[in-house]
Amino acid sequence: MRKASPSGAKTYKKRERSDDPWLSSVLALRLRQIERTYPSHEEFVKASRLSRSTLLLLRYGRGNPTLKTLSTLADAFGVPVWSLLGIREDRVRDDVESFGLPYDGIFELLNKEIGADAPIPQPSRKQETGNKRRS
Structure with a gap:
């Protein structure tokens, strides 16, 4: 971001990494884990359904993704958001049910929030560990 210094010269303010560096770091680690399941970096980028620059920002912990972006990644890689x-899925299940909501009903609520064009995938019981190698 540009701003004028007291001398009138333009300076650049360093962009902050994100509001929650811990969350960005966890996402970056998970993306690197998922990337290792792909034969090449190019295939990983293509499968992500995001632009290369956006994916790299997230992969290096410098992005601040929206729920829609997380949903796109989850759907692309076949994992829950x-x-x-x-x-962990069991933690999510316990938390959702503690509010008196049916676990499967949370997907309907979240999909209404982000729009139907990028629905949050419901995990299968086997999905929690990550992605299968794609050919």
Whole structure:
């Protein structure tokens, strides 16, 4: 971001990494884990459904993704959104049910929030560990 210094010269303010560096770091680690399941970096980028620059920002912990971006990544890699954030499925299930909501109903609520064009995938019981190698 540009701003004028007291002398009138333009200076650049360093962009902050994100509001929550811990969350960005966890996402970066998960993306690197998922990337290792692909034969090449190019295939990983293509599978992500994001632009190369956006994906690299997230992969290096410098991005601040929206729920829609996380949903796109989760759908592209076949994992639940919360696994991208380092949260176990059983923890999510317990938390959702503690509010009196049916676990499967949370997907409907979240999909209404982000729009139907990028639905949050419901995890299968086997999905929590990550992605299968794609050919």
